[in-house]
Amino acid sequence: MRMKTKNSISKGMLGVFTVLFMNGSLTTAQTADQTTAGNQEIVAKMTRYEVKKESQEKFQKVIADYVKQSISNSNNIMSEAYFEQEDHTIIWLFERWKNRNELDKFRNNSKQLEVLLKTVLVKPQKMIYVKDLEPLTKKQWRKTSKKGEEQLTIMLFVDAKKGTENNFMEVYHKAMPEFRSEPSVVTYQLSQLKEDNSQFVTFEKFRNKEAFQYHLNFPPIQPVIDYLNTSIKKQPFQDGIHNLIEFAPLIRE
Numbered sequence: 001m002r003m004k005t006k007n008s009i010s011k012g013m014l015g016v017f018t019v020l021f022m023n024g025s026l027t028t029a030q031t032a033d034q035t036t037a038g039n040q041e042i043v044a045k046m047t048r049y050e051v052k053k054e055s056q057e058k059f060q061k062v063i064a065d066y067v068k069q070s071i072s073n074s075n076n077i078m079s080e081a082y083f084e085q086e087d088h089t090i091i092w093l094f095e096r097w098k099n100r101n102e103l104d105k106f107r108n109n110s111k112q113l114e115v116l117l118k119t120v121l122v123k124p125q126k127m128i129y130v131k132d133l134e135p136l137t138k139k140q141w142r143k144t145s146k147k148g149e150e151q152l153t154i155m156l157f158v159d160a161k162k163g164t165e166n167n168f169m170e171v172y173h174k175a176m177p178e179f180r181s182e183p184s185v186v187t188y189q190l191s192q193l194k195e196d197n198s199q200f201v202t203f204e205k206f207r208n209k210e211a212f213q214y215h216l217n218f219p220p221i222q223p224v225i226d227y228l229n230t231s232i233k234k235q236p237f238q239d240g241i242h243n244l245i246e247f248a249p250l251i252r253e
Contacts, residue, residue: 042077042135043100044191046201048126049091055120056089063093064248066113070095071142075102078141082153082244089122092155092244094203096132096141130191130201133169134176144249145186149207151249157240158200164231165198171223178220184211 051059063081070079077096084090097103107114117125145151160168172190179188186205193199206212215221228237 041100042096042098042132043103044096044130044132045094045103046128046130047093047095048128049093049117050122051089051091051120052122053089055116056083059091059116059120060247062113062116063091066093066110067248069110070106073102073106075099076106077138080246081248082246085243085245088245092242128201129194131194132189132191134173134190136187136189141187143186145205145207150209151186151246152206152209152212153244153246154202154204154206154212155242155244156202156204156237157242158202158228158237159233159240160198160200161231161233162198164227168200168227168231171227175220175224178218179215182211182215182218184208184214 049059049063060081060083067079067081070076075098077098078094079096080094082092082094084092095103097106158168169190169192176188176190179185184207186207187203188205189203191201191203193201204215206215229235
């Protein structure tokens with residue numbers, strides 16, 4: 001099926017929908033990695049910043065330092081920072097920590113970032129807490145592209161019609177193992193927004209554009225496309241796609 005898309009990557013390529021993560025039983029390793037002493041739940045947080053153009057370079061440097069320090073913390077699972085391909089003043093910080101206390105403790109000690117936020121933003125930061133469906137382990141989150149690869153990162157917000165949420169998760173639950181087994185997929189994750197269980201966000205990383213094109217033609221993706229074309233509140237679903245450029249990456253292999 002051919003799909004019309006935003007001019008984010010290329011007209012022929014960006015029929016991207018990135019939806020993943022479904023409900024399902026967790027392995028023992030995943031369950032252990034998902035909880036901590038006291039059964040505190042792993043916290044997953046996305047923060048969106050809209051930064052003044054003249055402050056963009058300075059802000060990126062401070063966020064990059066924040067990422068570097070956080071991933072060296074034993075309580076951090078993942079921390080990554082991106083700007084949007086179509087608007088470099090829109091910056092996203094993705095974090096996962098063993099629990100909320102550890103996230104808050106680290107953030108409270110990040111004085112440089114907190115001071116900078118008072119002067120560089122166009123509008124207040126937006127914090128989005130999510131629940132990862134079939135979560136990845138720390139080791140899986142820390143997987144990287146290899147040096148020299150042109151990594152492609154795509155995020156998609158999905159606003160499901162009420163009553164179709166379980167169907168959406170079931171479609172992805174069936175497709176997820178196959179998506180994650182694709183040879184050039186680095187990361188594939190689906191999460192549900194804490195504030196509204198009918199809203200989801202997907203996060204996908206591919207080693208290059210060719211890997212993404214392969215994914216778009218991968219037969220198990222068709223049920224996902226069918227859902228997105230029929231069961232979300234506002235069409236076209238491609239309007240929810242964000243192409244992201246990582247500016248604080250882990251050291252590549």
